[in-house]
Amino acid sequence: MRNKQTIARECALSGTGIHSGSQVNLRILPSTSGRIVFRRTDLDGLEFRIEPDKMAARNSSNLIRDEHRILTIEHLMAALYAFDIDSLDIELDGEEIPIMDGSARPFVEVLEGAGLKELNSQLETIRIRESFSLEEGGASIRVTPADSFEISYRIEFDHPAVGVQEMSLEVNRADFASEIAPARTFGFLKDVPELRARHLALGGSLDNALVLDDKELINGPLRFPDEFVRHKILDLVGDLSILERPVHGRFAADRAGHGLHLRTVRYLLDNPRLWTIL
Numbered sequence: 001m002r003n004k005q006t007i008a009r010e011c012a013l014s015g016t017g018i019h020s021g022s023q024v025n026l027r028i029l030p031s032t033s034g035r036i037v038f039r040r041t042d043l044d045g046l047e048f049r050i051e052p053d054k055m056a057a058r059n060s061s062n063l064i065r066d067e068h069r070i071l072t073i074e075h076l077m078a079a080l081y082a083f084d085i086d087s088l089d090i091e092l093d094g095e096e097i098p099i100m101d102g103s104a105r106p107f108v109e110v111l112e113g114a115g116l117k118e119l120n121s122q123l124e125t126i127r128i129r130e131s132f133s134l135e136e137g138g139a140s141i142r143v144t145p146a147d148s149f150e151i152s153y154r155i156e157f158d159h160p161a162v163g164v165q166e167m168s169l170e171v172n173r174a175d176f177a178s179e180i181a182p183a184r185t186f187g188f189l190k191d192v193p194e195l196r197a198r199h200l201a202l203g204g205s206l207d208n209a210l211v212l213d214d215k216e217l218i219n220g221p222l223r224f225p226d227e228f229v230r231h232k233i234l235d236l237v238g239d240l241s242i243l244e245r246p247v248h249g250r251f252a253a254d255r256a257g258h259g260l261h262l263r264t265v266r267y268l269l270d271n272p273r274l275w276t277i278l
Helices: 074-082 105-114 173-180 189-197 227-243 258-270
Strands: 002-007 011-016 023-030 036-040 046-049 055-057 061-065 068-070 088-092 116-123 126-128 132-136 139-144 149-157 163-170 186-188 210-212 247-254 275-277
Touching (some): 002 023, 046 061, 061 227, 074 105, 132 258, 173 227, 186 189, 227 247
Parallel strands (some): 036 088
Antiparallel strands (some): 036 046, 055 061
């Protein structure tokens, strides 16, 4: 068990929302509340808390409150999880966390600059005690006991630049910062018209996503030969962070996505027999 932590100094970022297409200003503030609290300053400070049963997955992970929302929280949340940051006020003047370069590296960099501050309250850790699996449309996630937080991810796309990619690692701050955080989100050019018809990817560009046409990656080079699967690990870390506690267990995902990630979190919380508290 460790104490909860916040940041020592305020930090800020500005950028475009990949789905909304709007410019967003983001402030990350120290807090002693013991929770991650989002506030939309464009809505008179309307608060959003991490509540898995009120979240939605729609090509990203989104907080919902009444008719309002905050989109694409997963990259920022992954960085907070990896840095053991449990208590923050996050203010933004729009409906989406800025996508930056499509990775979590910009968030890692500002958090490193802000430093950490320990709080007096202690934080519980979830330890998986029973294995279980969830499946959805050919995708799956299997969760098993482990002494640390481990992720194994496999993806498979019928595309010459992607194909089958697999990666496994124990998630810790140093490895996350160097091996996972720089991996960028990706998409296929053929899907853009359909996404934009659904009011998604309105801010997507060659500057904030890896884009593939029918034959190749059109805006390389890659940061890693297997950058695509590394980004899926990044997404899963961000989505599991909504447990609001560190977790000891192994999560093996196969062709999953935000919907199945979020379903796994809800299943865990709805079935406390599967885990115990350290």
